[in-house]
Amino acid sequence: MTERRPRPSVDAALAMIEDAVTPLGIESIEAGDALGRISAGPAIAELDVPRFMASAMDGFAVRSADVLAATRENPVDLLLGGALPAGGEAGSLLAGHAVPISTGARLPQGADAILVREFGEVVGACLRVRRPIEAFRNVRARGEDMARGGELIGAGHLITPDTIGALAACGIERIAVRRMPRLVLVSSGSELAADRAGLSDQAKAIDCNAPMILAAARSLGLPVRFLGRMADTPEAVGQMLDTAFVPGDADILISTGGVSVGDFDLVRSGLEARGVRIHFHGVQMRPGKPLLFAELPDGRPYFGLPGNPVAALVAFRFFVMAAVRRMLGLAREVGAPVSADAEPREGTTLFLRGRRVPDPEGRVRIDTSLDQRSHVLSSVVHADHWLRVSPDAPRFLAYPKLPLL
């Protein structure tokens, strides 16, 4: 067997991934298509929002100076003009006049305050006002939401539906985003069948890692291609690696299985035969201890995820995602400090399936009584968080179960 270096800690392994991976290129796309993408630079408002001084309520537009002296006993009567709907031609408001106005309508020239409809007393052709209305009452100022030339978002912002709405409002039609990393996936193991129909042989098991990792990638909008299942023979592994390595449509290569110390764990030797540089093979953690991270001669990262399903999932969730984040120009994910009932383990970081439970003091507490063995996937289904338990401080960090950008 090839000589092995000491296994890095989780943080050291993450740092090695971040060092080896570089951010991907930038592309300009339609803002309306940018959901789930990461901005590559600042987006600058093209328009003021609101574009003009507008009414914030349905009511009456007035000149505040006209009603300064209004009191209950000595009201001021303002002559009512024609109603002003949103999008209507605003014109101007003469002294001593008022106009009914809708929410969002541009204030007529001269008007500077709105009396809300509910408090308006209409007497014949007049609006009777019984107290002063201060300037700018119920008025939206031009550009108070977003000012033309101002920065709506900077680089490294995840574009969510609210971002898309704000981009549209301030007239930004195209946006520069990072290219999304494209993944290819292979599963290894002669025992694996695609589905129930392939289980004729008693020793076969369904390949659940492939659909799981594909789904995890797709949940983030990452393009991913499944190359298939490879048998545990040097020829099959070699052939699959040669296919996976063809440059062109993948930024990150991933396999599951075949990375521990068994006679049929052939991924590492297959990689080494192709001049791949192994950055680490094994991490001081559970599950996922045999995780392998390597770099192809052309610089692309390769992840050999361990075969046990929960180990594969944890390795994807925390380590492949570290590479994805780096490619997107994002910083390392930060967990939330929580309290938990778990026992830290000397020299090893644990990733435990956790459930949030009420704490008497209202803090977040994570229960880890679920089955924590690495072949048991059903307990992950019933978990709502990953709990990272470190040998050093911070002891307990919670992460959302689904990887997030």
Ligand SMILES: Nc1nc2c(c(=O)[nH]1)N[C@H]1C(S)=C(S)[C@@H](COP(=O)(O)OP(=O)(O)OC[C@H]3O[C@@H](n4cnc5c(N)ncnc54)[C@H](O)[C@@H]3O)O[C@H]1N2
């Ligand atoms: N002597 C040792 N044995 C094992 C060690 C060790 O350190 N010394 N490590 C254990 C740990 S930890 C893990 S994790 C596994 C990882 O092994 P491999 O990555 O080589 O994976 P395989 O041997 O191919 O499979 C392990 C296990 O997972 C099942 N599997 C594999 N792929 C899939 C898939 N796509 N879908 C569903 N299940 C899959 C496979 O059938 C095995 O049950 O090694 C331990 N052993």
Ligand code: MOO
């Ligand atoms: O660490 Mo293995 O990754 O226990 O399943």
